[in-house]
Amino acid sequence: MSNVFYQEKFQDRHNGPRAEEAQEMLAFLGVSSVDELIEQTVPSQIRLKKPLALPEALSEKGYLAKVKQLADKNKVFKSYIGQGYYDVTVPGVIQRNVLENPGWYTQYTPYQAEIAQGRLQALLNFQTAVSDLTGLDVANASLLDEATAAAEAMFMLYSARKNKAAHVFLVTPNVYPQTLDVLQTRATPFGVEIRMADLVEANLTDDVFAAFIQYPAADGTISDFTNFSTAAHAKNITICVAADLLSLTLLTPPGEWGADVVVGNSQRFGVPMGFGGPHAAFFATKDAFKRNIPGRIIGVTSDANGDYALRMALQTREQHIRRDKASSNICTAQALLAIMASFYAVYHGPKGIKNIASRINDLTKLLDQALQELGYEQTNSAYFDTLRVVVGDQVGALKGEALNNELNFFYSEGTVGISIDETTTFEDIQTIVKVFAKIKAKSLNDVDLKGLAAELSSSIPESLVRTSDYLTHPIFNSYHSESEMLRYIKSLESKDLSLCHSMIPLGSCTMKLNATTEMVPLTWVHFGGLHPFAPVDQTSGYMQLINELNDWLSEITGFAKMSFQPNSGAQGEYAGLMVIRAYHESRSEGHRNICLIPASAHGTNPASASMAGLKVVVVKCDELGNIDVADLRARAEEHAENLNSLMVTYPSTHGVFEESIIEICEIIHANGGQVYMDGANMNAQVGLTSPGFIGADVCHLNLHKTFCIPHGGGGPGMGPIGVVEHLVPFLPNHEVVAVSGEEGISAVSAAPFGSASILTISYAYIAMMGTEGLTAATKIAILNANYIKARLEGHYSVLYAGANGRCAHEMILDCRGFKNVGIEVADIAKRLMDYGFHAPTVSFPVAGTLMVEPTESESKAELDRFCDALIAIRAEIAAVEAGEADQKENVLKHAPHTAEVVTADEWSRPYSRQTAAYPLPYLKANKFWPSVGRVNDSQGDRTLICSCPSIEEYAEA
Known part of the structure; x- marks a missing residue:
């Protein structure tokens, strides 16, 4: 027979067992076919009656051709929008050997420290860099994004407040809009009032527990808050600062002028914009709060041989263990991106990073002088990288001319914001000046840029010029040639077990193949180089990809629509519960606050319910591990007046397809509640059943599990939610880019579509697998x-x-x-x-x-x-x-x-x-050696060393 029409199926590369192997396994199980096994495993009443309606599967070559067409629809203009997102130069040695290297991106969260010493060291480097640059005692190993890190800080300071009657979080009006949006979402369930007011002593009233500062401010201005901080502390009011990490090489770090917490985004340290993510947020605080920090902390301890070793410290704070008592619902951090940022700091070192920041500042000063020469008013007297230029009623004309030159600025009420970044060149400044000159009927020849460059004055007040050292540890001063950096990266990689070595058989975590073809487009500039607030006509490739992925995932889950904003599974849980909350409130049933959760539930479920302001009521499981239906019915009827929802994992966390799941959903609906299904175990559902078919109202999907986004050593992740028709109006919106209707809840993450760039991976998986393959x-x-x-x-x-x-x-x-x-x-x-x-x-x-x-x-x-x-x-x-x-x-x-x-x-x-x-x-043929002996956990918790110690410091500890 001719093979002229033969085309290799991607599913044959993705699925491990060959056909003959599968038959051997089936024979061992005593069944004749995989379908017979499925009949014995998946209850007949929940099985789909027809195949999924998805496009025909593409070959790997065919997919890359299609996604290239999508990428080309995105227009990569020079972006000077700022607002927390900047273009960067990713060092090639880091891009090739970390971001594009399965030895780094297929690792699991480092709970097993002995085979994770490499990434633990890289994350300790991250903590050290953040601690040094912010001027604070301790930092964690990353959070999801700047906005959610700010929300975590607000909640930590609220929980630790001395005046328990205080309920106001005082926020400067000059804050990133997406951060304010997420703060409002997180504040609502706890009755915290977000009060927008100038940060002056007169506004430090008795009901304020903390104040929030953007540094530099959203419009680029730099102010000295030393006196304000002193006045706040005198009244037991804490200070939270959202800072630009790169700027802190030139500016006095907030920790030196009174900040209790500093949060922000490390994206400028060599991580592409990626239309909003993933990027590693940072969180630093004073020593007094080190046991209250949300997320993960890497600490120094010793192993059974007395040698230096690292581990995740204070693991008992994790929400899996504390459940509804958890201080956070952080599940997925951004380990891979934090690792990239840490290597960026190691590669450039303190001098290199300061040179990058100084060059950005000098180019900004040059642009400032040039625009003033043209007759424009620039309102920021003190700044790092951002100018605010008054253009009045010429905004439209200027925007048109900027777009003609493929430039994006930030426009607001008669002013134009321009944020300079690492990739900006002298020639780029010439182009910007040319655009502004044309609006004044002038030309580039009317400004002597080279002459201005020779006589630049300072844009940073003397009181805010950094004088303290940072990144002094030898790690940040030893690997500045590419050969040395390459060897350092590889030395750490060799200490870690990943999917390159063997299967990682983690229940509930679904460590499957992350195929190379799925990963390839991730680092294309047409996906990585877009600002999340770029004009919509520049993002049509992303929009087509997101819309198609919405359709496919809606078909797979049986839901009406998806929201891609949640950038972790835990955020998806939280978003789903907040959507249910909004639905009940729309029906004048905001009093519904009881969430039923089976004893077998995933640990993040009760943590998320608590963060959503719900009261958790535990439902018993029987001796077979199934939900006790009689107890569920009793609890649902007992709380019928106030029943908000049931959180259920399916198949159960015990690994069982519970026969009574449809009845369970019906009981909740009969008592006025909604069913939230945890999608952690979706890998057992796709193509056989679906949350919508079973009767769930909302479900989050762990795209970093079922849909092939790599775990990255503890992140990135994506946790989009799907909802039934009546919940669609309440899906998360966004302050800057509208992605939902007027009834939509406020944002749950900083970017409109969460970590958008990694959606390309799940898109690839579904496109190449198709109905049959999935x-x-x-x-x-x-x-x-x-x-x-x-x-x-x-x-x-x-x-x-x-x-x-x-x-x-x-x-x-x-x-x-x-x-x-x-x-x-x-x-x-x-x-x-x-x-x-x-x-x-x-x-x-x-x-x-x-x-x-x-x-x-x-x-x-x-x-x-x-x-x-x-x-x-x-x-x-x-x-x-x-x-x-x-x-x-x-x-x-x-x-x-x-x-x-x-x-x-x-x-x-x-x-x-x-x-x-x-x-x-x-x-004997293939041995992976753990790099340390058994780690001493208790020592690491007793003596919490969370930054790179000198040999002397470690010996003393």
Whole structure:
């Protein structure tokens, strides 16, 4: 037969098992086909009656051709809009070896510190840079964006306020509009009043708990707030500052003039604009607040050998553990982008970064002088990079001429804002001057730019000129040639386990293939170079991509419309609950504040409900792990008058397709509530069922799970929400770019479409998989999970299963019984590192268990290798149970084993070096060595070192 019409299917590259392997696995399970397995696994009443209506799948080559056409529809003008977003030069050594490198972007959040020392060091570098530049004691390892970081700061200061009657957050009017929008959203559920007022002592009334300052201000002005800060502190009012990180190389850092918290965006440190994200926000504060900081903190400790080691400090603050008592609903940070920013600081060093900032400031001063020479009034007497030029009724003419020259400015009430960035050149200044000159019927020849450049005066008041040092640690002063930088990046990468090495079988986290073709367009300038507030006629390629993705995801979920604004799963949860809140209020039922959450729920659910101002009522689960329907009905009827919603994960976090899910939704609706479905486990639904079909009203999707956006070592993520028709009017809007109707809630993230540039990845996945491929992926994910379950039964107890003994796409292995001989689930997790694997999810959702999810991307060979490792570990536990190995001095308790330990001259342990390092034959051909021994968690929490320490400082600690 001729192959002339043959076209390779992308799904055959995405799905791991080959056809013959799948048949072997099915035979092992005792079924004849994958469809027979699905019939045994997915309840018939929730299965879709017809295939998804999606476009025909594209080949990889065909997709790249299509997306190139979309990219070309975007117009990449020179953007001087500012407002927190600037064009940058991404150092090639960072773009190629970090952003485009799966060794960095496929890593998981560093909960298993021993195999994450590389990214932990890079994130510690980020914290150090932020702490140094802001002048504050401690910084975290990134948040989602500047606006949500400001909202987190507001809530932290509100919770820590001394005057519990104070409820006003005083905000300068000269603040970024998107930040104000998000502050208002977050303030509403807690009754915090956002009061816009000049920051003068007279406005520091008794009802104010904190004040918020933009530095430099939104219009570019720089002011000295030292006296205001002193007056505020005298009244126990704290100060939060949103700062431009790059400007702090020239300006007095806020920490030196009284700020308690400094937040902002590190995007200017070598991260593309990307139409709004992803970018790593930063959050720095005084030592007094270090245990209240939202998000993650990287801390210094030691390992079992007494050597330097890093870990995520204070992990018990994470919302998975604290649930409705959590201080934040941050789940996805922006680790990959924080890592890029930290490498930017390392590569340029303090002198290089100051040179970049000084050049920007000099070009801004030159433009200021030139425009004044032309007769324009420039209103900012003190500034870093932004001018505000008065043009009056000539705004229209100026805008037209600017667009003719492919320039974007920020226009506001007779003035034009111009923000200079790292990519601006002397020639660019000439072009801007030419545009302004033409409006005055003059030309470039009327201004002597070179003469002006020779005599520039300062634009920063002497009292605000930075005099303190920063980035003094050797790390920021050692790697300035590309060869040294390349080796430094690679030295850290080699310490981390990623999907480049082995499967990462994390339950609920869906670590699947992030295909190269999906990633390629991400760094194209036509996607990366757009400002999120660019005119709409310049963004038609993005709009087509977003609209098509909206249609596809609506079809997949069974919903009417999506909102792409939430830039993490936790933000999606929060946005969904705020939409439900707005719906109830529109019906004069704003009193509905009870949120039912099953005991099996994902840990972010109660945290998000709490942040949305809801009262959490827990619903019991039965002995099979399913929601107790009788208890649910009783709670729903008990709270019918005030029932707001149910938050439910499907399949459940226990890895089961609950048979009663439709009835559960009907009970909530009958009692006046709405059903919020957590989309964390959507990978078991696509093409087989859908939230809308089941009966949910709103659902967030983790695009960084089901739809292939990489986890990036703990972010980026995207958490868009889909809603039924009656909730569409309430989807999030945006102050700058309207993306919803008048009834839409205020913004939940800084950019109109969240982290828009990474939507290209999910768009690629769906476009290349199509209906058949997406459905096949779901089926293979379920097949892979059930194969692992079958292989491990007899060695481990599987805690829950469905009606026919099948699991969904994940399962829970019960390890609690091993405590009888002193073996903890953490010991198994650490021992897996010796076998070259990242541990499954530890002690969630049930303490003392491992939750395993293989995804569809892993081959039978990799599944078998993982099962062989767990079976071998079970034999090691059995040796302890039988008394053949000591309960304290055994191979599990000492795991993981580093190369240094195994090759040491002395070896006194009661097992062999071979057993420690090479317990199975495959390891001899491909061994991943943990770079440190078991990390001392308690020491790291007792002595919190959150920036790069000198050897002397570490020794003292």
